[in-house]
Amino acid sequence: MKRLCKIGAGVAVFSILPILTWILLSKILGDDRIANVFSITYGLQFLYAIIKYLFGSGANVRKEKKNDVNSIYNGMLIGGIVTVVVFSLLIIFADRYILFFGQDPEFYLIYVRYGMGLIGAQTLLSFVVEKLYFDDKENVANMHLFGFNILAFGSAIILSMILPNTAKALYASLMMCVLYIVVLYIWQFRKFKLDFKFYENIRYVSSELTSAFFLLIIYIFGYRNAFSAGGEYILALNLVSLCTDTQWDMFEAIATATRVDIAKGRFKYRNMVKNAYIFCTLLVVSSVVMTAIMTVTSEVIFNLVVIYLVVQVIDMIRYTYVVILATYTQLEYSLTKNTIIKVFAELIRTILSVVIVSPFCTDIGQLASAGVLFLGYVILRISRYQVKDGVLTVKGRDEPVMNPQNA
Numbered sequence: 001m002k003r004l005c006k007i008g009a010g011v012a013v014f015s016i017l018p019i020l021t022w023i024l025l026s027k028i029l030g031d032d033r034i035a036n037v038f039s040i041t042y043g044l045q046f047l048y049a050i051i052k053y054l055f056g057s058g059a060n061v062r063k064e065k066k067n068d069v070n071s072i073y074n075g076m077l078i079g080g081i082v083t084v085v086v087f088s089l090l091i092i093f094a095d096r097y098i099l100f101f102g103q104d105p106e107f108y109l110i111y112v113r114y115g116m117g118l119i120g121a122q123t124l125l126s127f128v129v130e131k132l133y134f135d136d137k138e139n140v141a142n143m144h145l146f147g148f149n150i151l152a153f154g155s156a157i158i159l160s161m162i163l164p165n166t167a168k169a170l171y172a173s174l175m176m177c178v179l180y181i182v183v184l185y186i187w188q189f190r191k192f193k194l195d196f197k198f199y200e201n202i203r204y205v206s207s208e209l210t211s212a213f214f215l216l217i218i219y220i221f222g223y224r225n226a227f228s229a230g231g232e233y234i235l236a237l238n239l240v241s242l243c244t245d246t247q248w249d250m251f252e253a254i255a256t257a258t259r260v261d262i263a264k265g266r267f268k269y270r271n272m273v274k275n276a277y278i279f280c281t282l283l284v285v286s287s288v289v290m291t292a293i294m295t296v297t298s299e300v301i302f303n304l305v306v307i308y309l310v311v312q313v314i315d316m317i318r319y320t321y322v323v324i325l326a327t328y329t330q331l332e333y334s335l336t337k338n339t340i341i342k343v344f345a346e347l348i349r350t351i352l353s354v355v356i357v358s359p360f361c362t363d364i365g366q367l368a369s370a371g372v373l374f375l376g377y378v379i380l381r382i383s384r385y386q387v388k389d390g391v392l393t394v395k396g397r398d399e400p401v402m403n404p405q406n407a
Contacts, residue, residue, distance in 0.1 A: 017149040022038045025160060028161055035242070038238060038242060039237060039238045040108065045119060046212045049208070050213060052079075053208045053212060055078060055082070056079065056126055058198075059079075061201075061205070065263060070195060071198075075201065076185070078196070091116050095109055110166060110170060114171070117174045118174065118177065125144070129145060134263070147180070155172070156169070203335060205330070206330070207326060222353040222354065235300050237304075237308055240305060240308040251283065253279070254279065254324065262332060267328070267392070268390050271390060311363040314370065315370045326377065328392060341372075345373045346369060348365070348368050
């Protein structure tokens with residue numbers, strides 16, 4: 001539980017400070033529309049996830065499983081190049097991206113470009129942070145998560161207050177973040193052999209990549225539908241997203257801890273499930289409290305907020321059970337079965353979210369996908385796995401030999 005909280009705390013800072021940035025910028029600059037940038041760029045966090053899983057998480061699991069240290073540094077180098085290219089193109093064509101959501105490029109262009117650049121910088125940071133987590137250096141990882149995000153938050157707010165030109169203020173803040181990343185990479189890199197075997201990382205994160213890919217499509221097209229429904233839906237959706245996004249990011253702590261423990265041969269299923277649900281309870285309660293506070297202080301339709309929030313809470317509870325079994329299935333049983341389950345569920349979610357023309361399209365898709373995933377992993381858990389002395393094993397296989405120091 002202590003390790004979950006450590007990882008979760010770092011992820012929380014990684015997530016909540018950008019959210020606070022948009023809220024405070026909208027107040028400082030006197031235009032509530034600025035806060036909507038969070039929802040406009042929301043789908044891009046799954047592009048971040050795709051790159052992170054492929055070049056960060058997958059590379060680190062491969063290093064543990066195959067004893068291949070080169071995989072980490074190749075992942076950081078090649079993943080860094082991919083990140084720079086992808087997010088540079090997004091920034092260049094940001095006006096078309098804004099038009100896709102039916103919004104005004106003349107107003108939003110500065111803010112959306114800054115938001116895209118910040119997500120790109122966070123992607124680069126994630127490679128180093130993931131490496132530190134796998135080195136069991138949660139405190140060092142959190143130190144850099146705090147340092148980077150405090151720098152991004154503080155510089156954006158302070159410069160926007162003292163400089164009359166908002167564009168110069170935000171771009172200067174972004175350059176400071178990039179400089180921080182450059183220094184961090186110089187500190188972390190070691191001599192390594194260059195190769196292009198990053199495709200081997202897919203074996204360890206195929207289901208996560210699949211899920212992130214579909215979510216990228218879901219939230220870009222789904223939020224487009226919601227934005228076209230009217231201002232009251234945009235406000236309610238943006239409010240709930242602001243109040244639950246940090247918690248959703250913190251759930252990654254469960255997946256990260258499970259992934260690290262399995263890779264290092266010290267995974268205890270029952271302990272992880274117990275700690276994960278305590279962690280989930282904290283996140284659900286904080287989501288409800290934050291939403292209640294924001295609802296009281298905002299001019300928003302209460303019923304719309306409740307609908308959006310209930311869907312998120314239901315899925316948080318479901319996800320806590322599913323993510324542990326999904327990670328175990330991916331690494332210890334069958335990447336094919338795991339990926340098939342994820343593809344089927346996310347395909348249903350994508351179809352419903354994109355085809356249904358409704359401000360609740362993403363929520364309908366989310367609930368349908370949650371039901372499919374939960375049922376799929378319950379069947380897998382009952383039919384293929386067994387738990388003995390707290391250790392999860394595949395039926396018919398020998399029990400893993402636990403390292404006494406790690407058990």
